[in-house]
Amino acid sequence: MTAVFKIIPTTQKYDWGKIGLSSKVAQYASAANLPGFTLDENAPYAELWMGTHHTSPSRLLDSPSQEKLSEYLAAHPELIGPSVTERFKGEGAAEGNLPFLLKILAIEKALSIQTHPDKETARKLHAERPDVYKDANHKPEMALALTPFQALCGFLPLPRIADYLVDTPEFAALVPQAIREQFLQVASTEDSADLKVKQALKDVFSAVMTADASLFQPELEKLVARYKSGGAKPSEKDVRDLVLRLDSQFPGDIGVFCAFLLNHLSLHPGEAIFLAAGEPHAYVSGDIVECMATSDNVIRAGLTPKLRDVPNLVAGLTYNAAHASKHLVEPRSFQASTHSTLYDPPIPEFSVLRAVVPSGETETHPPIDGPSIAIVTGGKGTVVWGSREQLNVSEGDVFFVGAGHEIELVAAGGDALVVHRAFVEGK
Structure with missing residues (x-):
C-alpha cells in the first residue's frame, strides 16, 4: 500500500458546459490521458468529479481492475485516519467515503437558479423523491476561480432591491402592490435579520418565482426590448448586460428576473466564494475549482431545462x-508554507489549498490528519513523501494523499507547478 497515488476522475457533459478544449474539464482530461476519455470538440464538457460520491466515483489509476477509491479506502482505513473516521461516524467514512467532493466546472451558459438543502431538508427530500434528490446529505460549497468568473450569489441588500422595484416597472409588475408596499416600508431597516424583514423579502421572491408565464413573459419581452434600444435607466446600468445575456441563453425564463434580486459578482483567478445551505445562487460563466460536502442535491427554480422545484x-x-x-x-x-494559500470555509467537511510553486522550487505541506485529493491545474513536477517515494505529475493529473503524510511539491519545467488540494481534518 502507498500513501500517495493517482486516481481517475470522471467527466460530465451538460449543456451549460464549455465546448471542446475551450473547457478546463476537457483540457485536464486530455492532458492527463484519462482512461476511456476521447475528446469530442463539439461536446460541452461541464464538470470533472474527484471523490467517492456514488453517482460518479473516482477509481485508482494503477489498479488492474480500476478499483473504486471508496473500496480501496475502506480496505485501508488508515488513509482516511481514525480522527476523520470518528468525526464523520455515521456518514460513511468507515466505508471509505470522503466527506467532500472536489470538482472542476467549466461554465459557458448560466447554471440554474438554485440552492442546496441543509441536512434536515436533504433527508426529507431524499425520502420523498429519491429519484431527484439522490442522497440525504447537505451541500455547502465553495467556488475558487481558475479564470475570470461571474456568479449570482445571495440576496442583494434590501435598499438595492427596493430601487429596482421603484425604477424597473417590468420587475415591479410581478410583485402584487400590497407585497411591494410592505417591502418598501421595511427595506430601509438596518436589521436585515429581523423576521419581519426576512418575511418581506421572502414574499417578494416568492411572488416573482411563482408568477404566471402570462404575466412575466410579456414583461420580460418589454424589459429586453427597452434595454436593447438603449433605454436602461442609470440605476439599471449594472444589470443591463446580465439581463440580456441570461435572456439570450434562456429566452422567456423567469430566472432572468433574479438579476434584480441577487448579487452579481465577478471574481479574478485565486478569489473564492462560499455558499452555505439555503443561499440562492447561479454560476454565470468561467472555470472554477468547486468543493462541497459529498452530495449532489440541487433545488432548482429557473434558468434550466431540468426539473424545477x-x-x-x-x-x-x-x-x-x-x-x-x-x-x-x-x-x-x-502554516509555514511559502507558496500555498488556504481557503477555509466555516464548515467541517473540507478546506482547499492552492499551491503555486515556481519552477525549480519545492513547497512542503506538513502532515494533515485527514485525507486529501489534489489536481494539478498547471505545470509539472514531482510529489515526494515518506522515505523519498516519488510520483511524477503534470497538468490534469489527480492524486490522493493519505492522512498523516508530509508531502513535497517539486516544480519542474519552465512553468510554475499549480496544485489545488482539498482536504478534511479530524479535529
Whole structure:
C-alpha cells in the first residue's frame, strides 16, 4: 500500500458546459490521458468529479481492475485516519467515503437558479423523491476561480432591491402592490435579520418565482426590448448586460428576473466564494475549482431545462440580504508554507489549498490528519513523501494523499507547478 497515488476522475457533459478544449474539464482530461476519455470538440464538457460520491466515483489509476477509491479506502482505513473516521461516524467514512467532493466546472451558459438543502431538508427530500434528490446529505460549497468568473450569489441588500422595484416597472409588475408596499416600508431597516424583514423579502421572491408565464413573459419581452434600444435607466446600468445575456441563453425564463434580486459578482483567478445551505445562487460563466460536502442535491427554480422545484426552493432559503462581499472566502497563509494559500470555509467537511510553486522550487505541506485529493491545474513536477517515494505529475493529473503524510511539491519545467488540494481534518 502507498500513501500517495493517482486516481481517475470522471467527466460530465451538460449543456451549460464549455465546448471542446475551450473547457478546463476537457483540457485536464486530455492532458492527463484519462482512461476511456476521447475528446469530442463539439461536446460541452461541464464538470470533472474527484471523490467517492456514488453517482460518479473516482477509481485508482494503477489498479488492474480500476478499483473504486471508496473500496480501496475502506480496505485501508488508515488513509482516511481514525480522527476523520470518528468525526464523520455515521456518514460513511468507515466505508471509505470522503466527506467532500472536489470538482472542476467549466461554465459557458448560466447554471440554474438554485440552492442546496441543509441536512434536515436533504433527508426529507431524499425520502420523498429519491429519484431527484439522490442522497440525504447537505451541500455547502465553495467556488475558487481558475479564470475570470461571474456568479449570482445571495440576496442583494434590501435598499438595492427596493430601487429596482421603484425604477424597473417590468420587475415591479410581478410583485402584487400590497407585497411591494410592505417591502418598501421595511427595506430601509438596518436589521436585515429581523423576521419581519426576512418575511418581506421572502414574499417578494416568492411572488416573482411563482408568477404566471402570462404575466412575466410579456414583461420580460418589454424589459429586453427597452434595454436593447438603449433605454436602461442609470440605476439599471449594472444589470443591463446580465439581463440580456441570461435572456439570450434562456429566452422567456423567469430566472432572468433574479438579476434584480441577487448579487452579481465577478471574481479574478485565486478569489473564492462560499455558499452555505439555503443561499440562492447561479454560476454565470468561467472555470472554477468547486468543493462541497459529498452530495449532489440541487433545488432548482429557473434558468434550466431540468426539473424545477419552486416550492422547496422558496421554503428552504435563509433570506439573508447582504453585500456580495459577505460570501467571499478570505485566503490566508498555510502554516509555514511559502507558496500555498488556504481557503477555509466555516464548515467541517473540507478546506482547499492552492499551491503555486515556481519552477525549480519545492513547497512542503506538513502532515494533515485527514485525507486529501489534489489536481494539478498547471505545470509539472514531482510529489515526494515518506522515505523519498516519488510520483511524477503534470497538468490534469489527480492524486490522493493519505492522512498523516508530509508531502513535497517539486516544480519542474519552465512553468510554475499549480496544485489545488482539498482536504478534511479530524479535529
